[in-house]
Amino acid sequence: MTVKPRQPAPSLEVKLLDGSPWRLSDAKPTTFEMIVVYRGLHCPVCKTYLGDLEARLPEFSKRGVDVIAISTDSLDRAAKAKTEWGLNNL
Numbered sequence: 001m002t003v004k005p006r007q008p009a010p011s012l013e014v015k016l017l018d019g020s021p022w023r024l025s026d027a028k029p030t031t032f033e034m035i036v037v038y039r040g041l042h043c044p045v046c047k048t049y050l051g052d053l054e055a056r057l058p059e060f061s062k063r064g065v066d067v068i069a070i071s072t073d074s075l076d077r078a079a080k081a082k083t084e085w086g087l088n089n090l
Helices: 044-062 075-084
Strands: 013-015 021-023 032-037 065-070
Touching (some): 032 044
Parallel strands (some): 032 065
16 A cells, blocks of 8 residues: 555544544644554664653644654553653654
């Protein structure tokens, strides 16, 4: 599948840590939606990258960019990464 500018994005639905669904089709960012896919709790590079991204969230927000981070980890492992990595807003 090729994603092209100004064409509808493919459908994407994931479950958030609170159990609620997140759907790309429901996202209404001012500028655009940034979807970051990371490997998971076991990845030290991801920990560094997401920590840096967390610190930059206010700047992204000022520019109208909504950010979501997604992994294939289980709900428990994703929650553990959020807590252990100090990702309070991501």
